[in-house]
Amino acid sequence: MREESASEIAENFFFVPDEFDHQSGLWPVRFGSNTAKQGYNVGPRSIPYYSLHFVRNGQVEFDYGTGTVQLVEGDFFCMLPGHSYSYRMLPHTHPLQMTWIAFDGPQANRLMSWINIDLGAPFKQKQPAPELQLTLEQLLRSARGQHPSHKLKRYTLLYRLFEQLCETPAQEELELTRGPNEWIPKSIEYMKTHYGEPIGIKHVSDHIGVHRAHFSKLFTEHIGINPSDYLRRLRMEQALRLLQHTSRSVLDISLSLGYADATSFTRAFGQYYGRSPSQARLDR
Structure with missing residues (x-):
């Protein structure tokens, strides 16, 4: 009016x-x-x-x-x-x-x-x-x-x-003003939310706005495990749950956890648990 x-x-x-x-x-x-x-x-x-x-x-x-x-x-x-x-x-x-x-x-x-x-x-x-x-x-x-x-x-x-x-500060300013007590929990939440996607540590560090090397060093110091292994653990624990408590195929589980195919998933699962996905399913 x-x-x-x-x-x-x-x-x-x-x-x-x-x-x-x-x-x-x-x-x-x-x-x-x-x-x-x-x-x-x-x-x-x-x-x-x-x-x-x-x-x-x-x-x-x-x-x-x-x-x-x-x-x-x-x-x-x-x-x-x-x-x-x-x-x-x-x-x-x-x-x-x-x-x-x-x-x-x-x-x-x-x-x-x-x-x-x-x-x-x-x-x-x-x-x-x-x-x-x-x-x-x-x-x-x-x-x-x-x-x-x-x-x-x-x-x-x-x-x-x-x-x-919003005034976006420079990358260096962000890392100085926000300490690991702020961005490490955010990185963990990001990985827990998106571990089923084909993400890597670069995706995580970009999300929280911290240089990858700096992020990996401080994450390892605070959590006791490097972020790559933390992300792998999330995927493998979920894989084991799906194998032992559902009838979903190995290929379905592979693609649902961010792997390109069943072969790469089976290799990663074997390296982590020392047994194949099929053997893990029989052990339920």
Whole structure:
């Protein structure tokens, strides 16, 4: 809905979460954009949801309770639920233009932490990014439709927006800031989830964002077994369970555990247990 008042020309789109939305982790509440007029001033006010405001042009002064900051094109601020904020267009500047994306859901607080927004500093000063502006424009366009395809488009774009707002640190910085107590459990969970796929240790190290050699060394030190042997153990223990408790063929089991064929599986099984899959099945 496009409306003009004494202080702005604004367009707003409002959403009411349905059962599908509540079953997800994040849902839209309100999208909009404006062109402010001289004297534009909002607040103090609080809202029960999250609202990201992106500056497209001009300058805005944002008062977040414990401080005040002036934001320009490319910057954004966030109104966090239950807290009071004010913002205003600075006088004698270019017309202020903003786009806002309001949302809620159980994932919202985690997403805020991922983009480094918190109560002490609910804003970011960034260089304008064309791809981010494109996503905002697409979000506004998606708000005009009510078909399920439009809903799915809004979800896709909303997550894309957060992906673009995340600042990805360099590989070396990741390894310095995240110790093995954080990424070793993640590597184990990855292997337990995907040992049935044709994955190797390079897949695991890429998943956790740690250099392969560094990962293998520290994994072995902490777990007492190298990651290749750990992955092999997962596969062999599952193979033995399937052989002794199901009637599935050796080929079926081989392909279900990431092996290219029954021959390579039989060879690996024999090296691990000292007997063939057929002998292991007879021993049940």
